Amino acid sequence: MAGSLIKIDEEIASSSASISLGATDWDSSYDVYMVKINDMQFATDNASLGMRVLASGSPKTTSDYDTAAKVLRSNAAFANNALPNYDRTYLTYIGGSNVATESLNAVIYLFNMNNASEYSFNTFEISTFQYTGVLEGSQGGSVYTVAEAHNGVQFFAGSGNIASGTFTLYGLKK
Amino acid sequence: MAGNLEFIKSGTLITPTPYLEIIDCFNSNYDVYKVVITKWTSSVTADDTRLRFIDNTNTKISTLNYDTADIRLKSYNSNTSEDRYVNNSWITTFGLDMRNTADNIGTVLYVYNPTDTSSYTFCQWQSSFHDVGNGMSSIKGIGVLKLTTEITGLAFTSNGVNNLTEAQVSVYGVK
Numbered sequence: 001m002a003g004s005l006i007k008i009d010e011e012i013a014s015s016s017a018s019i020s021l022g023a024t025d026w027d028s029s030y031d032v033y034m035v036k037i038n039d040m041q042f043a044t045d046n047a048s049l050g051m052r053v054l055a056s057g058s059p060k061t062t063s064d065y066d067t068a069a070k071v072l073r074s075n076a077a078f079a080n081n082a083l084p085n086y087d088r089t090y091l092t093y094i095g096g097s098n099v100a101t102e103s104l105n106a107v108i109y110l111f112n113m114n115n116a117s118e119y120s121f122n123t124f125e126i127s128t129f130q131y132t133g134v135l136e137g138s139q140g141g142s143v144y145t146v147a148e149a150h151n152g153v154q155f156f157a158g159s160g161n162i163a164s165g166t167f168t169l170y171g172l173k174k
Numbered sequence: 175m176a177g178n179l180e181f182i183k184s185g186t187l188i189t190p191t192p193y194l195e196i197i198d199c200f201n202s203n204y205d206v207y208k209v210v211i212t213k214w215t216s217s218v219t220a221d222d223t224r225l226r227f228i229d230n231t232n233t234k235i236s237t238l239n240y241d242t243a244d245i246r247l248k249s250y251n252s253n254t255s256e257d258r259y260v261n262n263s264w265i266t267t268f269g270l271d272m273r274n275t276a277d278n279i280g281t282v283l284y285v286y287n288p289t290d291t292s293s294y295t296f297c298q299w300q301s302s303f304h305d306v307g308n309g310m311s312s313i314k315g316i317g318v319l320k321l322t323t324e325i326t327g328l329a330f331t332s333n334g335v336n337n338l339t340e341a342q343v344s345v346y347g348v349k
Contacts, residue, residue: 003177007349036348038205039287072243072316074258101322105206105286105296127286127296127316135241135260137298137316166205170178 004173005034009152013162015043021169022152023057030171033110035153040104040165046095046131048158049104050088051142053113053120053150060144063087069140073130081138089122089142091155094130098163102129108153116149179208184344190217190337196345197232197327200288204347207288209328211281214272214303215340221332223268223279223303227288227295227319228327235319236263236334244315246270250308257315264331265317269303275340279303284348288325295319 009025021035040049052059063085071079071093081093096104105128111121123141130136144150155167182204185196200207214223226234238261246255246267257267269279283299301313319325328345332338 003179005177005179005348007178036206039290039293070245070314072245072314074241074243074260076258078243078245078256100292101294101320103287103293103296105284105298107284107298125284125298125300125314127284127298127318129318135243135316135318137243139298139314173177 006171008171009169011167013165015161018154018156019167020154026151028114032172034170035108036168037106038166041163042096042098042157043163044160045098049091050156052088052154053144054152059154064145065089067142069138072137074135097129097131104128113150119143120150178349180347182345182347187341190339194330194341199345200326206348207285208346209283210344213340213342214279216332218336222266222270224264224266224331226264226329227325230324230326234329239320240265242317244313247312249310268301271305273306277304277306291322295325
């Protein structure tokens, strides 16, 4: 029997300023998409990881991203990350690590991306290390509050490049 | 078209033992794995559902190299519970105090980079379960094994000593 998780695009970072999934590779025949980030390292210590939606292949940079997440961490009480009207979705809380063993890993689901009359939503689960060497993972979601169609997502570091990592986009078959 | 979520193997407890071990479920064909726990019953009050990784010599890693952070949401009150462990001997907790057969669990766990000897092995999970003392809870958690050892398997347990009476786990590769 054929499976229902279908790979659409995959990009491997190599000192990359940003990574985009979709754009010309986008397949609009799905309602729900999954993004897998595996073994990602920052080039610069204490960097954040941002995510933006793409419209016609270009990242949307307006301050219309709302994010809500619970930040799990092994050294302190968990934090609430409430970020209304930002110019990106923040997938990290405390800055991330550039140590090779302390990678960032994530599963993200994207919803309503092809629907021009509704917002595009996502949920995310992250497991990584802070630059301080503490286990951290945000669990939450975000929305881009502009009703338009989107054809991908972009990932980028708040400072410096993405040194390495594999980014994969899947469609969930209807 | 072939899919990119591929079944690898499953493990079911046959006789009561302290561990359900699934060896050789990780290999170089995948970097990310989806693990699903569909049955779990333990024999002793307040036992957790915990995880140790198995290395490429089929040895359970029980050294103090596991960090965990998880949050528990409860149906029976509005409080949440936070667990934080640094340098522990296992990853915990997926579920708690499931002594009756009906007190089951559903867990989806992702495991990252188990066979990559240049990175730690990370994981994250969501569980929903019913414990005998209180009722339904949901847990979201993250964990890491801070070793670069090649990991090839999983060992689920309640506390390493007391028997499990029911356990079933399936492992899938995310290609």
